[in-house]
Amino acid sequence: KIDRSQDLQTSRMLLPVTELEQEIVETVLLNPITVICGETGSGKTTQLPQFLYERAFGSKGSLNPGMVAITQPRRVAAVSMANRVGSELGIGSPKVAYKIRYDGNTSPETAIKFMTDGVLLRELANDFLLTKYSVIIVDEAHERSVNTDILIGVLSRVVGLRNKRWKENSESMTPLRLVIMSATLRVSDFTENKSLFQQQPPVVNVAARQHPVTIHFARRTSPDYLEEAMAKTIKIHKKLPPGGILVFLTGQGEIDSMVKKLKQRFGRKHQSKAQVTLDSSRLSKSNAATGDVEIEDVDFGKSDDPALELDDYDIEDEEEDLGEESGFEEAREDESTSPMHVLPLYSLLPSEKQMQVFEPPPDGSRLVVIATNVAETSLTIPGIRYVVDSGRAKERSYNEQNGMQSFDVSWISKASAAQRAGRAGRTGPGHTYRLYSSPVFENHFEQFAKPEILRMPIEGVVLQMKSMNLDVVDNFPFPTPPNAVGLSKAEKMLTNLGALTSTSLTQAQSRFKITELGRSMSLFPVTPRFAKMLVTGFQHGCLPYIVAIVSALSVGDPFLHEEALKAGLNDDDSEDARQAVRKAYFKTQQKFASLGKNTSDLFKVLSAVGAYEYAGGGEAFCRANFLRPKAMEEIRKLRAQISYLIQSTYPSIDAKFIPKLDPPSQTQVKVIRQLITAGFIEQVAIRKDLVEESENSGKKFQSCRGIAYKAVGIEQDVYIHPSSTIFTEEPPGYITYTEIVSTSQAYMKGITSIDVS
Numbered sequence: 001k002i003d004r005s006q007d008l009q010t011s012r013m014l015l016p017v018t019e020l021e022q023e024i025v026e027t028v029l030l031n032p033i034t035v036i037c038g039e040t041g042s043g044k045t046t047q048l049p050q051f052l053y054e055r056a057f058g059s060k061g062s063l064n065p066g067m068v069a070i071t072q073p074r075r076v077a078a079v080s081m082a083n084r085v086g087s088e089l090g091i092g093s094p095k096v097a098y099k100i101r102y103d104g105n106t107s108p109e110t111a112i113k114f115m116t117d118g119v120l121l122r123e124l125a126n127d128f129l130l131t132k133y134s135v136i137i138v139d140e141a142h143e144r145s146v147n148t149d150i151l152i153g154v155l156s157r158v159v160g161l162r163n164k165r166w167k168e169n170s171e172s173m174t175p176l177r178l179v180i181m182s183a184t185l186r187v188s189d190f191t192e193n194k195s196l197f198q199q200q201p202p203v204v205n206v207a208a209r210q211h212p213v214t215i216h217f218a219r220r221t222s223p224d225y226l227e228e229a230m231a232k233t234i235k236i237h238k239k240l241p242p243g244g245i246l247v248f249l250t251g252q253g254e255i256d257s258m259v260k261k262l263k264q265r266f267g268r269k270h271q272s273k274a275q276v277t278l279d280s281s282r283l284s285k286s287n288a289a290t291g292d293v294e295i296e297d298v299d300f301g302k303s304d305d306p307a308l309e310l311d312d313y314d315i316e317d318e319e320e321d322l323g324e325e326s327g328f329e330e331a332r333e334d335e336s337t338s339p340m341h342v343l344p345l346y347s348l349l350p351s352e353k354q355m356q357v358f359e360p361p362p363d364g365s366r367l368v369v370i371a372t373n374v375a376e377t378s379l380t381i382p383g384i385r386y387v388v389d390s391g392r393a394k395e396r397s398y399n400e401q402n403g404m405q406s407f408d409v410s411w412i413s414k415a416s417a418a419q420r421a422g423r424a425g426r427t428g429p430g431h432t433y434r435l436y437s438s439p440v441f442e443n444h445f446e447q448f449a450k451p452e453i454l455r456m457p458i459e460g461v462v463l464q465m466k467s468m469n470l471d472v473v474d475n476f477p478f479p480t481p482p483n484a485v486g487l488s489k490a491e492k493m494l495t496n497l498g499a500l501t502s503t504s505l506t507q508a509q510s511r512f513k514i515t516e517l518g519r520s521m522s523l524f525p526v527t528p529r530f531a532k533m534l535v536t537g538f539q540h541g542c543l544p545y546i547v548a549i550v551s552a553l554s555v556g557d558p559f560l561h562e563e564a565l566k567a568g569l570n571d572d573d574s575e576d577a578r579q580a581v582r583k584a585y586f587k588t589q590q591k592f593a594s595l596g597k598n599t600s601d602l603f604k605v606l607s608a609v610g611a612y613e614y615a616g617g618g619e620a621f622c623r624a625n626f627l628r629p630k631a632m633e634e635i636r637k638l639r640a641q642i643s644y645l646i647q648s649t650y651p652s653i654d655a656k657f658i659p660k661l662d663p664p665s666q667t668q669v670k671v672i673r674q675l676i677t678a679g680f681i682e683q684v685a686i687r688k689d690l691v692e693e694s695e696n697s698g699k700k701f702q703s704c705r706g707i708a709y710k711a712v713g714i715e716q717d718v719y720i721h722p723s724s725t726i727f728t729e730e731p732p733g734y735i736t737y738t739e740i741v742s743t744s745q746a747y748m749k750g751i752t753s754i755d756v757s
């Protein structure tokens with residue numbers, strides 16, 4: 001019934017999954033849950049939906065009338081795979097359609113639906129039994145994104161429920177099947193997890209049909225991987241035989257700049273200027289406004305220096321010179337001058353631009369694709385013979401000390417490096433050039449990437465789940481469960497922040513439900529405490545200040561305090577010189593603390609950020625003002641990053657990043673103080689003599705030295721740290737703090753007085 005062209009028939013026959021079609025289909029028909037493992041490019045994503053469609057899955061009146069759903073962690077894959085499958089089947093949309101956040105082409109006619117895992121999670125909130133579907137294929141499960149993990153957890157229950165209902169009444173209900181697809185063989189987190197699947201699901205392994213790939217490590221690891229990637233690509237192009245080059249970088253900014261440079265030097269001469277300089281900033285902005293934010297799309301623009309810290313790794317490179325550079329044995333004598341067909345590939349690229357990578361390059365030119373790790377497993381680009389691997393990716397990470405999430409460039413895992421290398425062996429023998437040395441690979445690359453769920457603050461995971469109406473978090477079947485005590489603590493914290501409300505229903509029912517505030521907070525990829533400050537910070541034009549405070553708190557204290565000052569002085573400095581430095585130090589501290597009139601350490605930092613940017617930044621300013629230059633640079637970067645995320649989440653809000661920060665008005669100071677109080681509501685302390693009658697009650701004090709406070713939820717007395725700007729002031733009655741350090745006594749830092757009129 002399906003009329004595929006002869007060419008297509010032939011190329012389908014060559015895919016490793018086609019050989020196993022019978023086995024796969026039978027396994028899926030006979031089991032509620034099936035796991036399929038197969039190398040990238042083996043045909044899982046394009047063929048599985050077709051196999052099932054041809055067995056009448058998704059056709060009305062059949063035993064399995066519900067749609068075939070395929071989830072993807074990335075939008076680009078959902079869109080391009082829907083197009084590909086549509087054209088392979090010769091039916092296209094709306095029969096084969098996609099749905100990503102704010103975009104899609106589905107209709108009641110749709111039989112095969114590609115979507116992001118986030119979209120399916122949102123659908124679950126409204127229809128827990130997913131009655132529109134007969135099979136859910138969760139693709140790219142090896143990536144272990146939070147959404148995929150949560151989805152697999154929920155679906156393990158939904159499948160059971162649907163099949164129970166179906167057995168009870170087959171008139172009104174049809175069964176649901178789950179297929180989990182992974183590009184690696186490491187699926188034990190799913191298959192051997194008893195709380196997830198009581199019965200171990202069958203695993204179908206698709207044999208890889210991979211040509212040999214020779215791997216070439218760099219002799220040295222340069223922090224400037226952009227430069228290295230550029231040089232290596234040019235060298236391959238000039239010296240090595242035909243074949244596509246795939247370069248892995250970390251984000252849009254880097255990719256656009258490399259594409260532009262290569263086009264200028266090696267692009268086809270007759271290309272018009274307009275084509276050469278694609279205005280990607282405009283394109284990406286319009287796309288950002290309509291989609292979920294994916295991590296590699298987070299870009300901080302020009303001010304960003306993507307190079308990692310040199311001292312992080314450069315020490316272990318091989319010393320000896322190995323002679324001829326590895327991987328250029330085939331080099332031609334005469335250098336090629338054929339043109340390059342250079343294409344970018346990242347999620348925010350409009351889909352018609354993304355699709356270009358699947359088309360053959362113009363005659364006589366070499367295909368060069370510069371991509372994020374979207375090309376690692378989600379998409380297979382035909383004709384690639386050379387891979388240039390920077391070894392880096394943009395990743396979500398989480399700092400437990402300050403509770404901040406960030407999106408940093410870091411090393412990929414060994415498993416990812418292997419996937420990337422494999423991209424060179426699809427069409428024939430290939431070569432992979434790693435821009436890092438073998439010792440760096442051995443010593444600094446993890447075996448496998450940690451599941452994303454373990455790289456996020458737990459209260460963020462809980463909030464996200466609650467926003468999807470997943471109420472029960474303490475015995476949720478996570479593929480890799482986060483800490484259980486942490487989960488219930490997180491519920492309490494979120495309740496204190498107003499993101500959840502506790503309802504006293506029967507024991508079996510959930511006690512905590514999400515509030516409207518909680519829903520808005522869940523849209524921000526920052527810790528809930530900061531999300532609350534940002535959500536409420538829209539008022540009175542306070543957003544840039546809150547962004548600055550949140551960034552500064554995340555980076556940590558940028559001030560060089562007294563101890564640091566002393567250490568910086570030479571032993572033979574005279575007492576006078578020391579005095580002079582100390583005086584200058586206190587003067588700058590006072591200058592910064594005058595914002596908010598010496599009542600808040602957070603205002604002091606805000607003021608320092610403002611002054612730093614006003615002066616145009618720089619080391620000299622930092623030296624004169626006792627600031628750590630690196631911290632100040634990091635704060636600026638984070639401000640840009642958070643502003644970008646807000647802009648992408650709420651296109652209607654003007655959160656454009658402007659480094660310069662005017663001093664806040666009186667009203668704004670007031671509002672900011674309220675926002676800080678709201679954000680740190682469970683970190684409040686009261687002067688002890690105000691709650692317990694003592695000899696101190698009613699007295700006035702000159703400083704905070706020795707004045708005890710009672711902090712909510714803490715047994716012992718706590719004190720204001722001497723480094724606080726309010727230490728030398730009259731002790732306020734009520735304060736919030738950002739952290740507690742314990743030495744001989746418990747000291748609060750990051751103080752803001754809240755009883756200021």
Ligand code: ADP
Pocket residue numbers: 015038039040041042043044045046047080084358377378379380381382
């Ligand atoms: P897997 O999901 O196992 O990684 P896919 O089903 O994505 O494999 O890909 C199977 C084959 O189909 C690959 O060789 C790939 O090059 C090809 N392919 C996928 N999408 C397209 C497309 N849009 N145009 C041309 N070929 C494609």
Ligand code: MG
Pocket residue numbers: 041044045046139377378
């Ligand atoms: Mg795939």
